[in-house]
Amino acid sequence: METFLQQLVNGISQGSAYALIALGYTMVYGVLKLINFAHSDVYMFGAFMGFYIANSSWFQATMGTSVLSGVVVLLGAMVLASMLGILIERFAYRPGRSPSPGTLAFWFGILGAGFGYLLGKTPGAVAAGVLAGIVVGVILEKWGVRPRAQSSSLKILIIAIGVSFFLENSGQQVFGADPKFFPQIIPTKVLNVAGLSLDSQKLTVLGVAIVLMVLLNVIVNYTKTGRAMRAVSFNLDAARLMGINTDRIIAFTFGLGSALAGAGGILVSLMYPKIDPLMGILPGLKAFVAAVLGGIGNITGAMFGGLIIGLAEVMAVGYGQSTYRDAIAFVILVLILLIKPTGIMGKGMVEKV
Amino acid sequence: MKRRSWIQASFLLCTTVLTSCSRDQGQGDEILIGEYGSLTGTTATFGISTMNGIEMALDEVNQSGGLLGKTVRVIVEDDQGRPEEAQTVVTKLITRDRVVALLGEVASSRTLAAAPVAQQMGIPMVSPSSTNPAVTEVGDFIFRVCFIDPFQGLVMAKFAAQSLQLTDVAVLRDIKNDYSVGLADVFVENFRTLGGTIVADEGYSEGDTDFSAQLTSIRARRPQAIFVPGYYTEVGLIARQAKSLGIEVPLLGGDGWDSPSLVEIGGAALEGSYFSNHYSVDDPSPAIQKFVGDYRDRYGATPDALAGLGYDAAQILFDAIRRAGSADPTAIRDALAQTKDFAGVTGVTTLDENRNAVKPAVVLQVNDGKLVYVETINP
Numbered sequence: 001m002e003t004f005l006q007q008l009v010n011g012i013s014q015g016s017a018y019a020l021i022a023l024g025y026t027m028v029y030g031v032l033k034l035i036n037f038a039h040s041d042v043y044m045f046g047a048f049m050g051f052y053i054a055n056s057s058w059f060q061a062t063m064g065t066s067v068l069s070g071v072v073v074l075l076g077a078m079v080l081a082s083m084l085g086i087l088i089e090r091f092a093y094r095p096g097r098s099p100s101p102g103t104l105a106f107w108f109g110i111l112g113a114g115f116g117y118l119l120g121k122t123p124g125a126v127a128a129g130v131l132a133g134i135v136v137g138v139i140l141e142k143w144g145v146r147p148r149a150q151s152s153s154l155k156i157l158i159i160a161i162g163v164s165f166f167l168e169n170s171g172q173q174v175f176g177a178d179p180k181f182f183p184q185i186i187p188t189k190v191l192n193v194a195g196l197s198l199d200s201q202k203l204t205v206l207g208v209a210i211v212l213m214v215l216l217n218v219i220v221n222y223t224k225t226g227r228a229m230r231a232v233s234f235n236l237d238a239a240r241l242m243g244i245n246t247d248r249i250i251a252f253t254f255g256l257g258s259a260l261a262g263a264g265g266i267l268v269s270l271m272y273p274k275i276d277p278l279m280g281i282l283p284g285l286k287a288f289v290a291a292v293l294g295g296i297g298n299i300t301g302a303m304f305g306g307l308i309i310g311l312a313e314v315m316a317v318g319y320g321q322s323t324y325r326d327a328i329a330f331v332i333l334v335l336i337l338l339i340k341p342t343g344i345m346g347k348g349m350v351e352k353v
Numbered sequence: 354m355k356r357r358s359w360i361q362a363s364f365l366l367c368t369t370v371l372t373s374c375s376r377d378q379g380q381g382d383e384i385l386i387g388e389y390g391s392l393t394g395t396t397a398t399f400g401i402s403t404m405n406g407i408e409m410a411l412d413e414v415n416q417s418g419g420l421l422g423k424t425v426r427v428i429v430e431d432d433q434g435r436p437e438e439a440q441t442v443v444t445k446l447i448t449r450d451r452v453v454a455l456l457g458e459v460a461s462s463r464t465l466a467a468a469p470v471a472q473q474m475g476i477p478m479v480s481p482s483s484t485n486p487a488v489t490e491v492g493d494f495i496f497r498v499c500f501i502d503p504f505q506g507l508v509m510a511k512f513a514a515q516s517l518q519l520t521d522v523a524v525l526r527d528i529k530n531d532y533s534v535g536l537a538d539v540f541v542e543n544f545r546t547l548g549g550t551i552v553a554d555e556g557y558s559e560g561d562t563d564f565s566a567q568l569t570s571i572r573a574r575r576p577q578a579i580f581v582p583g584y585y586t587e588v589g590l591i592a593r594q595a596k597s598l599g600i601e602v603p604l605l606g607g608d609g610w611d612s613p614s615l616v617e618i619g620g621a622a623l624e625g626s627y628f629s630n631h632y633s634v635d636d637p638s639p640a641i642q643k644f645v646g647d648y649r650d651r652y653g654a655t656p657d658a659l660a661g662l663g664y665d666a667a668q669i670l671f672d673a674i675r676r677a678g679s680a681d682p683t684a685i686r687d688a689l690a691q692t693k694d695f696a697g698v699t700g701v702t703t704l705d706e707n708r709n710a711v712k713p714a715v716v717l718q719v720n721d722g723k724l725v726y727v728e729t730i731n732p
Contacts, residue, residue, distance in 0.1 A: 003573040010565040181618050190597050197599040272562035317566035322556045
């Protein structure tokens, strides 16, 4: 019995990690009907940003191991992650919806950085490469070469997969492919309650996940921006006709979702301190399953979906074989798609004709 | 870069020397030995430590008059840590430099790539530190001076049952990794033979980050220690999670733990845990202390196990050439196969009929964030 209860605790803490990632997935889907595959890589980016903030000399000198320093790292990573999210939206997803100037210059600039590094391996060479790339991009756009704008959800989905691969592989180049170890920035205490070991870090993660879920519900349902988000979700063109700046609302949605991914990266790294550029792939897929299980687009559903996946995984390992750990989430995905495709809390969607 | 160009220069030099030389190595006034290793790449420290150890052994033998009245020269090639490059440089060493014997590599994958070439050409190869059992199965010209993976399972079983007097031990193995499974199987078998009980046998896969489910199952069986024969990354995470589940018993492991990162990841959770390794710089034996002192004087660093094994590999090869009384590759091979009770810095080495070293292992304990020598366990 004691072992079972402990496994329950383990499952809930593993599940809260999935729930954190699933929240962002489901919110972006709810508004844009887009499965943002780059979400799990923004999660990885958040973890690395937290790692660099916590290891910076400024942080080491002024902050110690305290709850405050945990909050600083969390907020810092959320801000940086949301900036990355807005950048991805602006230069990868928006050009897929409508013609947006500067897209070619941006991607040529990145290409130029790569070439500059290959040739020189010095900051100067990289900067020259970026500059050359931007110039080439601007000239091409002046000539009238620009990405064709023809919105289709399949196209944006494929762009999302491309961005995901781009972030994973450039992460291996920039951060290094070898795993790093996330420092202990908040104090840990193990509480013993009736034979159960409760780790204060895991309780923190669960608590923050619940707070973020409530906050997200409030933003989406009770603020003006939230109302605009729901309007965009309901009908993009009608929302634009009603005077909503749809591009800004979509960018805000991505920024919010990416901030959640960044928070997830930090909180999960506190529990499981090994971080590497490919760390987002599997948790991201499982969080996606969690979002589908809870009813994709439904914020409370994502939370429950995450907890169910986490519990199922821990029980499969604790009372079965550890090899089933990664299979169980996908078995659940197949079952839910066969039995109730809209998920536990999802509403039936009627396709508008 | 400097070292690379030096190697290339020496390589050029020896090719010019050799083209004027006949195939018969006995005629010159030098005995040529080839060494290949990862001097660059992600495992550069492996190759450099080994090369430093070999250089020390080389200088010692040449200062005492060389072998068979000739000077010994070691030609070093960099394989950049790539198996296919290892094969290329070994082919070059044998066919162009005409070395009579080879030293290398550290990583089993690279030794396995190069060994078939040496076997086919009939040139004896001594690997200082490739522990995978398959390495010496390539053929009768391939030797190694370190113990093989399963031996560590036996060492830790003996240590747990006899030194620590434990009766109930749990096993947590990496089921995706041959090394880990091999160690765990041998440990379980020998620990049972020595009268102990394996109370739980759980698995995980390399790359996992959550081990709480397995550790909770293990905790319910109340073991006195947990044998975790994995690599340092997972071991560090396992130690932390065990601590947060209130598991206070020590962890036991093998040389996969040997990394400066181990303590960085595991932190205080690893205090009091034990693992087996090839040698310890704290070993009080005078031969080891002399080696450690000389090495520090020369390279300004503490020799790791790979430097010690490189040193021993070279010494064992020199000893075989001396006993063979000839620089003929086949004669050297026969003498190597007869190596018995050779006293080196990594212990007394005897090569068995499978050309593997039978030698003691040391047990280290994590104490105040440092690795402390506990005892030596003989086969």
